[in-house]
Amino acid sequence: MPSVLDTIWEDRDVRFDITAQRMKTRPGEVLIDCLDNIEDTKGNNGDRGYILLLSFLGRLLVTNLRIIWHSLTSPRVNLSVGYNSVINITTRTANSKLRGTTEALYILTKCNDTRFEFIFTNVVPGSPRLFTSVIAVHRAYETTKMYRELKLRGALIQNKQLKLLPQEQMCDQINGVWNLSSDQRSIKIRDSKFGLALVIESSQQTGGYVLGFKIDPVEKLQSTVKEVNSLHKVYSACPIFGVHYEMEEKPQPLEELTVEQPPDDIEIEPDLQTDAFTAYLADGDKPQDREPVFSEELGLAVEKLKEGFTLQGLWEVIS
Known part of the structure; x- marks a missing residue:
């Protein structure tokens, strides 16, 4: 069985034209900001007619895990950009179809050894929220990696006390535990050369480590495994990803902001100009x-x- 963390793709992948179901927030994902009238300037690569041009004016949704852009006129046209794939975010001058030369948000990403570049422009003059929201939330993501990654030999103790993260609670303290790990999140009891031990297998995203702990007596070991499994189950139902950023105005739930994708009644022949994957490639790798x-x-x-x-x-x- 894969770890719950191995099923979380929202903050790690770059995906094009995803289904309405995948655009919905997963447990622990929170919508932080919603911006309308955002042009997908990179995808709008050339004159392709009035209707298709409008499809590249849409809505940008900023969550604690990713950026979602989708067209309001063509719901199947959308992007999902996870923060963990972001290499760099900058503001530069771009040539917008709707605003001409203007300041735009450039996002360079890397996913599965392929680089993609995204350019977003707010067609409403004098609105800096496109830049402030995305940059601030991405910074909050980058500075809270302890919530989402396995840290070995980190500075976790200060003045003989565990340094708790915001929203973290100490549920129990178990003394007399031996760390048996040497070369290496399901939780189980496994036999070792030291006898029965608590074994925690970390997700592949965190390196696939196997961590072993010796706890005596056996009754204490069994109660500890039961407690840790229970806490892991509760956490998995609604993970705390640590990214906290609040806007003055609370956005509507994401489910109310996305548009259902009706079945196509026309068929468009794919070519180089309409291929989403090609349009966003950054030929720098x-x-x-x-x-x-x-x-x-x-x-x-x-x-x-x-x-x-x-x-x-x-x-x-x-x-």
């Missing part, structure tokens, strides 16, 4: 530069394009 070739269109030497790409297509992406 290639192992080395491709060989130079002469371009008759430009009259000079350029780096050889990837198979299936054209100069005209690239100009339309960045224009």
Whole structure:
């Protein structure tokens, strides 16, 4: 059985065009801010008609685990960007289809060894919330990793007392416990060369460690395993991820802000301009530069394009 942490993808993945069910908050996920009139400037790569252009104006939802953007006119067009995949967040000048040259939010991510770049623009002038909300919540995520990761040999004790995290409570204190771990979150009793021991298997996301603890007598060991399993079950039902940030105005529940995805009544032939994966690729993770070739269109030497790409297509992406 995989750990509950191994099933949590929201803060670790970059996903395109997810279902309405996956757009809903998972247990422990909290909606922090909601911003309307946000243009997906990166995905809006060229003139594709009035209706498709409108589909790239939508709503940005900021939770404690990820950023969700979805179109209001085409609900199937959406993005889910987990904070753990974010490499860098900056503000720079971008060319918006609806506002022209304006300040935009640039988010560079890396997921499964592939880099993606997202650019979001608030089409309402003079509204800085797009920048303040996303940057502040991401910073809160980065500074609370102790809630979500396994820390070995960390500075957990101060003045002979355990330093508790905010919202953390001490439920019990068990003395006389030997740490048997040497080379290595399900909780179980396992036999070892030291006799029966409490064994905690951490999730693959935290390294897949096996932690062993010797507790005597056996009755104390069994009661401890029962208590830890009970606490783990309660925690798994609604995890505390540690990211805390409050807006002055409370947003509506995320379920009320997302739009149901009706079945398509038209069929669109996929091409390079409408492929979501291609549109957001940041070509910064290639192992080395491709060989130079002469371009008759430009009259000079350029780096050889990837198979299936054209100069005209690239100009339309960045224009």
